[in-house]
Amino acid sequence: MQDYVILRDLTARSRPALESRSPRLSPSQVVPPAPEVEVARGLSARQIGEEARAPTVVGVAPVMRTALIRPIADGTATASAHGDAWGVAAVGADTSPRSGDGVVVAVLDTGIDSGHAAFAGMTIEERDFSGSGNGDRQGHGTHCAGTIFGRDVDGRRIGIARGVQRALIGKVLDDDGSGSSGALFSALQWAAEEQAQVVSMSLGFDFPGMVEQLLGLGMPRPAAISAALVAYRDNLRVFDRLMSMIRALEPFAQGPAGMLVVAAAGNESGRGQVPPFTVATSLPAAADGIVSVGAVQRRAGGFDVARFSNGSPQVSAPGVGILSAQSGGGLLELNGTSMACPHVAGVAALWWEDVLARGQVLPGSQAVMTRLLGSARTDVFAGAVQPEDRGLGLVTAPQ
Structure with a gap:
């Protein structure tokens, strides 16, 4: 069964x-x-x-297991005692005339600490798909949400799109950071029904976890790997089909239409190991029509790709030493493509507002994606960074 x-x-x-x-x-x-x-x-x-x-x-x-893309320890991260989150200026959000006002953003993650000062005055709609209840005991979702639309905390800016007023928080991962593809698909349908224009997902299909689960049930290893591959393939097909249907709804909408989905590329690469290796972008970030995001860090002479960031993302964003909201109060620095993904989701909200402000009433997600990808910068990287590692470039806010 x-x-x-x-x-x-x-x-x-x-x-x-x-x-x-x-x-x-x-x-x-x-x-x-x-x-x-x-x-x-x-x-x-x-x-x-x-x-x-x-x-x-x-x-x-x-139904396949999903899991958050866990932040990782990285010796290049430095704690900062003061100042704004560095990613805000890196993507040009500090000089953008747009704030994300009027744009609806969904965060599908571990929930949110809705009482945190970073979300004061916002309309936050929570729905639990994990079975563990609303709220964020894990902390990952709160940190990601803070980077997308968090208000200033103690005079420090952490949010890219501080003008976002309405956020949809789908708790698809439980308090241990685990979930299921069923919860994810149900949350995507909910986000579309609630007219989310940007969706942020810093999670992945847990293929290794499913193999171990099947082995624990006594299945021989070849059979467990085969069954997990079938589940991986079939879930990708359902994901692609669901997103295709959601995109097909755009021409029938009354008013601003479309939903742009942004996902973290994954943290499985080992550029600093001997020998170094790179793992390709994982699912669902690698699925059709999804904006996949790699992580960069600051270096002398320009940005460099973070050692853990998976290869072949569409765009890159700050992902090392990222200051954002900590569940329970205060601020916390974390590292990972999970931290890069919400930078892109926040910039996408700025581009949605920009497109609408220019009189394009029905832009659709494709119009916003075109501007998001087309404005990515390549002149900010250190000379050795290759396109297959950083994608089209560093995501950049409208100016």
Whole structure:
């Protein structure tokens, strides 16, 4: 018996009749998709086979473990006793005329300490998908949220888009930092329904963890690896299909439409080891249509890629010695692509506001992504940094 994620398109039954009246139109032009995520528990192979054949079902995958991309210790990080978070100026948010005002941001993580001074005066809507209750006992989600839209704390600026007024906090990881693909997909659907324009995810599909889980159940190693690979593949397909459906909703929206998803590339590389090695961007950051983010650090002569940052991201952002909100109060410095990802989410909020302010009423996520990626800078790096390590460049706020 197995738990499964089932993705449905609730308009599927009505499409054949509509298409017969308009044969030249594609299904997405006839009627918008209506995605619905269901987590079905304890199904047999026969039962899930029957579900998969239903006319509304467009994707099925075994529920897979997810986990936060944990911050790591890094000797290059230096504690700062005063001053703003250095990433704010590095991405040009300190000189940008935009603040993120009017943009809705979703953070899918370990929750948030909504009573922290960094979030004073904001409208914060929390929903728990992890089963461990709202709030943030782990601290990761609070730190990420602080970098995206946190207000100043004790006179120190930590937030990129301090004008964001409404935030959606989907707790998809429990107090130990673990979750499931079912929780993630359900939260993405919720964020889309609530009209989030930017989504930040500093988490990954836990392939090694699933292999160990299956081995613990007595499965032979080759079978455990095979089963985990199938789950990894099928969850990626469901993820891609869900995001495709969400993008297909944009032309049907009334008002500013679209949802840009930003994800951390991962911390598995070992550039400082002997011999050095680089791990490719992990899922879901490597999925289609997602802005994947690598981490950079300050060096003499320009920015350098952090030793832990996974390769082939689309863009890079500050990820070492990042000052932000600490759950329970105060501020804390952390390192990781988890810390770089919210810099890009915050800059994306600034670009959303900029595009809308210029009179483009229905820009869609693609228009914002084009500006976000097209404005990335390459003239700020040390000479040895390669495109495969830093992507298109350092993400930069509108000026």
